Amino acid sequence: MKRRMGKPLILMLKAIGVIVIAIALFLVIVFIVHIVCNKFEQGKIDIYGQPVTVDGKDMNVFIQGEGKETIVLLPGYGTAAPALDFKPLIDELSPFYKVVVIEPFGYGLSDLTEKERSTENIVSEIHEALQQLHIERYILMGHSISGLYGLDYVNKYPDEVSAFVGLDSSVPTISEKKIDSSIIRTIKLLKNSGLARLQVKLSDDPYAELPYDEKTKEQLKILKHKNMYNPSQLNEAEMMYENFKAAKNLSFPKNLPVIFFIQANHPITDRWVPEHQKQIKDSVHGKVMTFEGDHYLYRTKAQEIVEHFRAYMDQIK
Template sequence: MNVNQQADREVQSKSKTKKVLNILFKVFAAIVIVILLFVATVYTVNKISSYSEQKRMEPYGQHVSVDGKNMNVFIQGEGEETIVLLPGFGTASPALDFKPLISELSPYYKVVVVEPFGYGLSDQTDKERSTANIVSEIHEALQSLHIDRYILMGHSISGIYSLDYVNKYADEVSTYVGLDSSVPAISEQKVEASEIVPITWYRNLGFPRLQLKMSDDPYAGLPYDEQTKEQLNILIQKNMFNSTQLNEIVSMYSNFKAAEQLTFPVNLPVLFFVQKNHPAADNWVPEHEKLIENSVRGEVVLLEANHYLYRSHAKEIAEKFRGFMTQQ
């Protein structure tokens, strides 16, 4: 091979390499453009949909002033005894989500659903979501309504807050009822504030809407009318991953740790409704039993249900609860 032929081959090789790189660059650029267009479409659809949903949102309950902000409280029933219902973490609209249980309880009790900051129709807050702050805010809301003697009923994470609550306001709480409530011994994993940043971007870009579109309907086959389900879906879109709830996630681990030092007051009647077969924690039932081993009156009722047992077993819960109360 002479020098000229070798030079021609090198030129051809460089030309082919340049063409391949050019094609790869175009493919990469096309992929980037498609991704950007997809993100822009998700963002735009979410903005338009959110604006439309905001106009269709139907108010319920009443606002009370707490720490200079509005906290929403829903009240139904005129019974002599009062039940205060507290939601599990991330419940989009506690008042609507508890609707089947409220319907079963309100003919006999005054039922008060408190929607903490970041939930339902309540304002958001920048204040740390420590147990102390959450408990103080809920108590301030009840004080504003002159509710000073009641049965406290909490779902999921509210079980952790309730442990602190019943000790701080022992003279106000007559009975505690846990609805598959969290226990200190089975803690959530620690989440650092830096880990929340991607979730914030995820929310701001509108991806939760896409996520929910691709998920199963959590209210399918349950006793919720279509209007209620529509409002629930609107409020899920409004509140999912909001900054207040993300703050609560960061505070969750320390809240569980603080609760490890707490027990229920010995003389406080405690009734737990617990799912019989927890999908991840084999010690779910034993840890609930352990929490009331020193209680003068404590009972655990096992249900063939999932974590949101009040949605599917509202009638059974109400009947068991009423029986428990008449035996006191």
């Protein structure tokens, strides 16, 4: 009887051993591929823009156009390469404006930083970059989370910002949830093990059907792997709840022109349009425009955004 029971048990243990070895081998292969790809991709990055020294580190800035007025573009959270991602919008804006794209620390070709990613620090660093470039007067245009940073920015530097444009920008009243430190540790493990790279590889390509040339698409993919879940961006994610909380009592200056270009049908909340309308209820020149599209409206609606923006600016002059 014991012999009969022992044989199935041995077979089961062998099967478990085979599975464990297979999983371990799979993880080793994923890790090695990740390391090799990282080294290979580093050599394929095309340098764009120009570095400016901020807080002793290099912050990358991309400039296109020679218009009399300047537009400063700020990215949404986790954008791999803002200067490349904003390309459809930059190309539509640059015949009329000088367009300056700021790549915050941890984004695009900018350095990482160990400094806390509080709104105060992020805003101060953006301002320092513009000071280094001797840009003293500009329109601030921000996507997603930069709506939150922009709200703080226009209150800190009211004499420099001539207008604010929100591109499906965040509002303090629709806050992000607090991220537990255990989640951050798990994300770090996924990044370092190469599993995050594998996840991206198996997912749909977000740029496949978008108006970017093949070279730009390749660079966007490379920089996504480079910057995804890096320490600066993870710290920004950890700080997000507190940053939203700190912005709840802020409002746009009454006389500052503010226009929001936002998606008409938010996939998660029905408060998206009403909360943006509340943000400009006391503004002399406040306006909300909705589009059928997703969170990255500037990728597919760039021409319409620029046409409506220029008409808006002409109207308030």
